[in-house]
Amino acid sequence: MTNIDFKAEVAARKEALIADLFSLLEINSERDDSQVTPETPFGPGPVKALEKFLSLAARDGYATTNVDNYAGHFTYGDDLPDDAEVLGIFAHMDVVPAGSGWDSAPYSPEIRDGKIYARGASDDKGPTMACYYGLKILKELNVPLTKKIRFIAGTDEESGWGDMDYYFKHVGLPDPDFGFSPDAEFPIINGEKGNITEYLHFSGENIGSVHLHSFTGGLRENMVPESATAIISGDLEGIQAKFDAFVQANADKNLKFESELASDDKMTVILHGRSAHGAMPEKGVNGATYLAKFLDEIGVVSPFIKIAGTILLEDHAGEKLGVAFEDPKMGALSMNAGVFKFEDSASNNTIAVNCRYPQGTDSDKIYEVLIALAGVTAVTKSAHEHTPHYVPMEDTLVSTLLSVYEKQTGLKGHEQIIGGGTFGRLLKRGVAFGAMFPGDIDTMHQANEFIPVDVLLRAAAIYAEAIYELAK
Incomplete structure (x- = not known):
């Protein structure tokens, strides 16, 4: 045959x-x-x-x-x-x-x-x-x-x-x-x-000239967030010029802002990046981390925003995060910050950090690094892990x-x-x-x-x- x-x-x-x-x-x-x-x-x-x-x-x-x-x-x-x-x-x-x-x-x-x-x-x-x-x-x-x-x-x-x-x-x-x-x-x-998602937990407290009421981004832990949405208030003077300057400063990322000012002086801001598979985060543009970077620059003071917008930004191998590891056969660890949830009135705000790790490291070693991050109140693991x-x-x-x-x-x-x-x-x-x-x-x-x-x-x-x- x-x-x-x-x-x-x-x-x-x-x-x-x-x-x-x-x-x-x-x-x-x-x-x-x-x-x-x-x-x-x-x-x-x-x-x-x-x-x-x-x-x-x-x-x-x-x-x-x-x-x-x-x-x-x-x-x-x-x-x-x-x-x-x-x-x-x-x-x-x-x-x-x-x-x-x-x-x-x-x-x-x-x-x-x-x-x-x-x-x-x-x-x-x-x-x-x-x-x-x-x-x-x-x-x-x-x-x-x-x-x-x-x-x-x-x-x-x-x-x-x-x-x-x-x-x-x-x-x-x-x-x-x-x-x-x-x-x-x-x-x-x-x-x-191996594949594990570990959740960084934060309080909702934030101070600064711009106040963050809420922040959401990402649809699944194994997807690079295409977009993220924040509701802010406070010192929003010249905000459109700040949008334009941020887009220009990151012109290679093709970012796009949307915004709407409500009657209570709260502004909804949406930033669009580009989605990709969470196993290859370098192929996308994480809209959530870039929105966090923008909010950090215009006056939001919060560990949630600081970690999202500085440490997790473009940290595809987990180097800034401190979890980077490479095995000669299986290659390097990759990291995707996939889902972001924040409310200023909540005490359990989270960022889902999905790590694809080679032999030689494990989820416990990753946990030990994450729990030591300044401003993180707790770290939990997903119920399902692949070794x-x-x-x-x-x-x-x-x-x-x-x-x-x-x-x-x-x-x-x-x-x-x-x-x-x-x-x-x-x-x-x-x-x-x-x-x-x-x-x-x-x-x-x-x-x-x-x-x-x-x-x-x-x-x-x-x-x-x-x-x-x-x-x-």
């Missing part, structure tokens, strides 16, 4: 693949804690997307299982012996909030210049459907396999991974023996840094996937270790595999997220052959 022309098989299913992908992209599957119920553990959107995905699998003749709307799976190879090995494929239906700055509606997918634009196009609905069609090809060609396949879709990958915690506790099946997640890039991701993960190049999982990549692309494969966290790390023998190719523009977690149609098709062909080689 090795003479299958996988690229031709994908091309024959191009229109169907895109139609099925659009049916998922049209669903706003952002987590919404305000609408959590026993039936919608992360809000209605992720459930709707999961149900749609499982309905596509049922349509195509797979046996499907929905585990209480937390996650679900379909299986292939149920006719194989009970002791057959299981290949797990892990994807996710949830997306990060769309945010602002889109040129088209984020949940009305459209193709422009050969690219599919929508939230989730590249993270992770596009790669998920490319992988789904890779397996669909093998099924429709009735290719004999010796390993079972369990294709698992989660609904909380972008937040706390509560979906997978629940799934593994309640699914009633042994874990897959090995597997991959189509949620990163080629040639392979066989190592992932560093690595699958050796010698593992047949890694070598097989790299071999398929090299065969189909003509490019040399190599290992990669990233700061991002994927479901690949759910298994001891688990990796991330595609769907971005070297040199592709990364728009994950950004406005105008897209996946090129040709990338979608190339990835589907690679997934088809990869699944075949792993499970034949």
Whole structure:
């Protein structure tokens, strides 16, 4: 069966693949804690997307299982012996909030210049459907396999991974023996840094010629805040000139201010930067830290603002913060200040500091540095932490996937270790595999997220052959 022309098989299913992908992209599957119920553990959107995905699998003749709307799976190879090995494929239906700055509606997918634009196009609905069609090809060609396949879709990958915690506790099946997640890039991701969010706590007290009433910024801990909003009062004389001067002084950041003065002499100020994935904070412009820098310069006196606007500003490696660390194999720690919440009447204001750390350091060492920051009243950790993960190049999982990549692309494969966290790390023998190719523009977690149609098709062909080689 090795003479299958996988690229031709994908091309024959191009229109169907895109139609099925659009049916998922049209669903706003952002987590919404305000609408959590026993039936919608992360809000209605992720459930709707999961149900749609499982309905596509049922349509195509797979046996499907929905585990209480937390996650679900379909299986292939149920006719194989009970002791057959299981290949797990892990994807996710949830997306990060769309945010602002889109040129088209984020949940009305459209193709422009050969690219599919929508939230989730590249993270992770596009790669998920490319992988789904890779397996669909093998099924429709009735290719004999010796390993079972369990294709698992989660609904909380972008937040706390509560979906997978629940799934593994309640699914009633042994874990897959090995597997991959189509949620990163080629040639392979066989190592992932640790991931912890630690929250800096502050009092609401602030003094100075300008008084800060509130400050909010950021949508998710794993996103660079595109914008931030502050309400201020006090000495606001010449404020427009100060806006203009600050934008000019930071011209390379393309900052944009909005402001509105209310009847009670309070002014609302919004500063726009540029969002990016929190694992690569250097690719964005943190609107919250730049707004804090501005407020610090015009007279707000507050530890919250001082730390946000001076220490956290452009501190992508945590050097000013004091948590910088580099490992020869896994690389350097990265830091993203992702969510900011402040009210002058509150005693528990927070900045969420998300660190992607290599082997050699840990969350406790990071905590010891953060708790010593002047003006910080307490530090707490997120309930969910990922420790560093690595699958050796010698593992047949890694070598097989790299071999398929090299065969189909003509490019040399190599290992990669990233700061991002994927479901690949759910298994001891688990990796991330595609769907971005070297040199592709990364728009994950950004406005105008897209996946090129040709990338979608190339990835589907690679997934088809990869699944075949792993499970034949």
